[in-house]
Amino acid sequence: xxxxxxxxxxxxxxxxxxxxxxxxxxxxxxxxxxxxxxxxxxxxxxxxxxxxxxxxxxxxxxxxxxxxxxxxxxxxxxxxxxxxxxxxxxxxxxxxxxxxxxxxxxxxxxxxxxxxxxxxxxxxxxxxxxxxxxxxxxxxxxxxxxxxxxxxxxxxxxxxxxxxxxxxxxxxxxxxxxxxxxxxxxxxxxxxxxxxxxxxxxxxxxxxxxxxxxxxxxxxxxxxxxxxxxxxxxxxxxxxxxxxxxxxxxxxxxxxxxxxxxxxxxxxxxxxxxxxxxxxxxxxxxxxxxxxxxxxxxxxxxxxxxxxxxxxxxxxxxxxxxxxxxxxxxxxxxxxxxxxxxxxxxxxxxxxxxxxxxxxxxxxxxxxxxxxxxxxxxxxxxxxxxxxxxxxxxxxxxxxxxxxxxxxxxxxxxxxxxxxxxxxxxxxxxxxxxxxxxxxxxxxxxxxxxxxxxxxxxxxxxxxxxxxxxx
Ligand SMILES: Cc1ncc(COP(=O)(O)O)c(C=O)c1O
Numbered sequence: 001x002x003x004x005x006x007x008x009x010x011x012x013x014x015x016x017x018x019x020x021x022x023x024x025x026x027x028x029x030x031x032x033x034x035x036x037x038x039x040x041x042x043x044x045x046x047x048x049x050x051x052x053x054x055x056x057x058x059x060x061x062x063x064x065x066x067x068x069x070x071x072x073x074x075x076x077x078x079x080x081x082x083x084x085x086x087x088x089x090x091x092x093x094x095x096x097x098x099x100x101x102x103x104x105x106x107x108x109x110x111x112x113x114x115x116x117x118x119x120x121x122x123x124x125x126x127x128x129x130x131x132x133x134x135x136x137x138x139x140x141x142x143x144x145x146x147x148x149x150x151x152x153x154x155x156x157x158x159x160x161x162x163x164x165x166x167x168x169x170x171x172x173x174x175x176x177x178x179x180x181x182x183x184x185x186x187x188x189x190x191x192x193x194x195x196x197x198x199x200x201x202x203x204x205x206x207x208x209x210x211x212x213x214x215x216x217x218x219x220x221x222x223x224x225x226x227x228x229x230x231x232x233x234x235x236x237x238x239x240x241x242x243x244x245x246x247x248x249x250x251x252x253x254x255x256x257x258x259x260x261x262x263x264x265x266x267x268x269x270x271x272x273x274x275x276x277x278x279x280x281x282x283x284x285x286x287x288x289x290x291x292x293x294x295x296x297x298x299x300x301x302x303x304x305x306x307x308x309x310x311x312x313x314x315x316x317x318x319x320x321x322x323x324x325x326x327x328x329x330x331x332x333x334x335x336x337x338x339x340x341x342x343x344x345x346x347x348x349x350x351x352x353x354x355x356x357x358x359x360x361x362x363x364x365x366x367x368x369x370x371x372x373x374x375x376x377x378x379x380x381x382x383x384x385x386x387x388x389x390x391x392x393x394x395x396x397x398x399x400x401x402x403x404x405x406x407x408x409x410x411x412x413x414x415x416x417x418x419x420x421x422x423x424x425x426x427x428x429x430x431x432x433x434x435x436x437x438x439x440x441x442x443x444x445x446x447x448x449x450x451x452x453x454x455x456x457x458x459x460x461x462x463x464x465x466x467x468x469x470x471x
Contacts (some may be wrong), residue, residue, distance in 0.1 A: 010460055017337070021456075024323050027402035030055070031453040034454075038453070044392040044461045048451025049196050049365045049399070052226055055315055062250075062308040074303050075275065077373070084303050086455055091306040092293070095324075098313045099234035107264060109257040110301050114222040115142035115239030117257035120296055121218055122146035126186045126269035129154030133179055135190040135214070136169055137162045137403035142241075143220055144402070145192050150188075160191075162407055166356045167198040180302030181214035186266065189215040193224035197447075198355030199332070200227075204235045209343030211236075216263050222246055222255075226451055227328040227364055229321040238263035251305040257296070264292070273298040287331060299322035324452055328364040331450045331459050335366055338463045344373035344471050345377040348426065352377075352468070354408035354445060361414035362451040367399075367408070367444055373471050380444045383469075390465055397444040409442050 005046050015021060020376045031038065034055035038045060045053065068406050072080030074088050088110075095108040111117040111269050122145065127133065133150035135143060162169055169191075181187040189210045194201045201224070209218045219237035221230055226247045230240070240258040245251065272280060272287045276295050280287035289295040316324070336357055342350035351368040370378040378394040387394050398405030406416070419437035420429065448462060 010079075011456055013450075014330075014334050014456055014460075018333055020326050021330040024327035024330070027319065027323065027327055027453060028455055030319065031455060035453045036317045042391050044390070044458050046394045046448040046450065046454070046458060046462060047450035048226060048454065049223055049246070049447065051252075052246050052249040052451055053453060054312070054379075055138075058248065058250050058308065058311050058315055061311050065307055066304060071304060072299055072467050074460060085308075085334060087307045088303055091310045094310045094313050097257070099230055099258060100319070101258055104261075105236070106232060106258050106260055107281050107293045109259060109296040110240075110306065111255045111257055111297075112253055112302070113255040114140075114220070114241040114243040115247075115255075117239075117255050118142045118146060118218075118220070120257055121188075121239050121241075121267070122149040123261075124296075125186070125188055125216075126266055126268050127153040127155035128186060131155045131182055131185045131187060132180055133162065133188050133190070134158050136192070136202065137161045137407055138167060138169075138195045138200065138202070138401065139190065139192060139403055140220060140222065141400040141402065142194055143192070145217070146190065159403065161312070162200075162403070164407060165353070167195065167200050167354055167404065167407065168356075169202060175209075178210055178213045178215065183214065185214075187215045188218060190218040190220065192220040192222075193230065194221075194228070194363045194365070195355070195401070195404060196223040196365060196399050197366055197401040197408070199362045199449075200355055201361045201363055207235050207237050211238075217264070223365065224363065227324050228319075229325070231260065236260065244309050244312060248315055250312065251302075251308045254302050254305050254309055261292070264296075266399075267296075269295060275299055275301075319452075327454070328450055329359045331454050331456070332362070332366060333359045334365045334456075335448065335450070335459050335463065339366070339368065339466060342466060342470055344374045348373050348375055350470055354404070364454070365447060366449070367445045367447045369445050370466070370469050377442045378469065380442065380446050383446045386468075387465060390461070392462060392465060393460075395447045395449075399447055405444065408445060411438060411441065437464070 034057055035053060069083060070080045071084040072078060074081055074085040084330060092108045094104060096103055111120060127150045133147055133155050141324040150157055158176050158177055160169055191202050193204065210217050216238040218239040221240050222243050224230060225242055238260045243255040269289060272289060276290055276298055278288045278290050339351050340353060340357055344350060348371060351370055355368045356362040370383055372378060415438060
């Protein structure tokens, strides 16, 4: 008797093109065991750069810990407080270990999210008049926002451009900009290890290159950390902001600033708060900041959620960041190969990609716009509406990365200034005002991102969805 095996020709082609995918098959089992809600709900989740997904066991382990123990506000000497303090400090050590950061060199400061970590640096960095704040066009708004702290202190803000089609930085532009560190000044250079707009991975070699020229380096690892190993014994950025929900889905509300102790010592906090001081006096009008991370954790930290950070890190360690990375690359490669091959009958490509067309130095974030056979962009909101109907979760807009968006969509400084200076827009400017003002051009794009438990079917369903726009 012979048994017929049903083969999926697309899957066969995929496995042939990306043979290393086979070594990541245990993630399919993990998905079936721990993330069954995805398939039970018919979800095609392609928004890992927006937020990661948690395994059921992460919730159970955390809930059991809370249910079985009595925890008080940490940093007192009563038994419930001490129990909590121990777990908070375990979580802190675990974060350092996960990133291979020596406790002699780095501290881990818990924050509400990556933006909270960035704000800590922005508000405390000792910019003086004429000091430079250098950043890439490609940055999340929470990194762009530091420019307002810099500007308020008279610092000079310089953006290093990125260029289409790959949305990378030309190294000669960067080298030129890095020449302008001020001797004896405070020089801050900020860039993302991975773009949340295009998926580009900017070189980690820039860290030493910049530091050698007198810069403190802020490496935004929020979009990089979920599918890449960041080894802080090999790379030594001064400041690294992160959000844990992007790495393992749960908990939200906790992020971290990993800071080199030397760099942290330069920061000047603009205020003090509960938990950040050793002594503060009303009548004496003095306060003394605590040492190390304590000086940067304002008030009560999100203590009950911190054990869940350790649980999430353990989950990633059990799988292994290398396996997560390999799978992400295979699926991203397949998505790119297929999307870029889609053509209308008249030969016009269906999509325009903003970012690298293959898996060389990129992550699993793929951003495109869809076009009609006549070459007119299809409104990204329409793509999202149609994806929603098929239970495909993707993201549209500019993803809080306006520099990436402006370069991708070809919006010039002149056009933008005309819009922002038009009468009635001194203080208010809505997205609809913006759309109207740059009449005819796209104001956003469509972003798909794969991650921890993405599978072949997720990507293939999206490709089939995209095929529906071929005319
Ligand atoms: C590269 C990058 N930096 C910073 C952030 C901000 O993260 P959060 O919103 O968790 O503060 C994000 C979020 O998408 C991001 O992708």
